[in-house]
Structure formats: structure tokens, C-alpha cells
Amino acid sequence: MCHMKTISIRELHEKTGGWIRRAGKHGEIFVTDRGKTVAKILPEAGRRDTPYFSRRIISPAFRRLMDRGKLRGGTDSTQIISEERDRRVS
Numbered sequence: 001m002c003h004m005k006t007i008s009i010r011e012l013h014e015k016t017g018g019w020i021r022r023a024g025k026h027g028e029i030f031v032t033d034r035g036k037t038v039a040k041i042l043p044e045a046g047r048r049d050t051p052y053f054s055r056r057i058i059s060p061a062f063r064r065l066m067d068r069g070k071l072r073g074g075t076d077s078t079q080i081i082s083e084e085r086d087r088r089v090s
Contacts, residue, residue: 006030006037 005026012019012031023029023041031039058066065071 004028004030006032009033009038012041 005022005028007019007029009031019029019041024043027043029041030037031041
């Protein structure tokens with residue numbers, strides 16, 4: 001059985017960085033105010049080395065359109081986003 005770690009707001013205030021690192025390494029930490037849980041520090045769910053669009057699940061209907069060559073034309077959205085990002089705001 002896993003032991004749930006609980007700290008007070010004061011403890012969090014005194015060593016915030018240490019508690020954040022501990023949550024990242026060991027799991028969630030509950031923060032209390034006068035004995036009542038008011039917040040929870042959660043570790044990051046997981047590394048996201050793969051971009052979102054590479055992880056997406058394509059629906060069967062969309063897959064059929066792709067396989068039949070029904071999708072064509074248009075501009076690659078990554079190109080549009082890149083150009084927009086690089087454009088200077090004047």
C-alpha cells in the first residue's frame with residue numbers, strides 16, 4: 001500500500017522547489033491548510049517526445065479518404081504555423 005504524502009502550506013512555502021521535485025520523482029503530494037486538504041501537487045503525466053499530431057488516432061472514415069486519395073491540395077498546416085510564428089508583428 002502506498003503512503004500518501006501530506007504537507008502544510010508553510011512547509012510548501014519554505015521548500016517549494018524541493019517539494020515540486022519530490023512530487024515529480026515520487027508522486028502526488030497533498031497540501032493542507034489547518035488540517036484541511038486544499039491543493040495537490042501532481043507529477044507530469046509523462047514525457048511528450050512525440051508531437052501531438054504524430055500521436056493522434058485517425059478515424060476509420062478519415063483513413064478511407066486518405067487511402068482513396070480523396071484528400072489533396074491545400075497548404076501543409078505546419079508550414080502555415082511556421083510562417084505565422086516567424087512573421088513580425090508591426
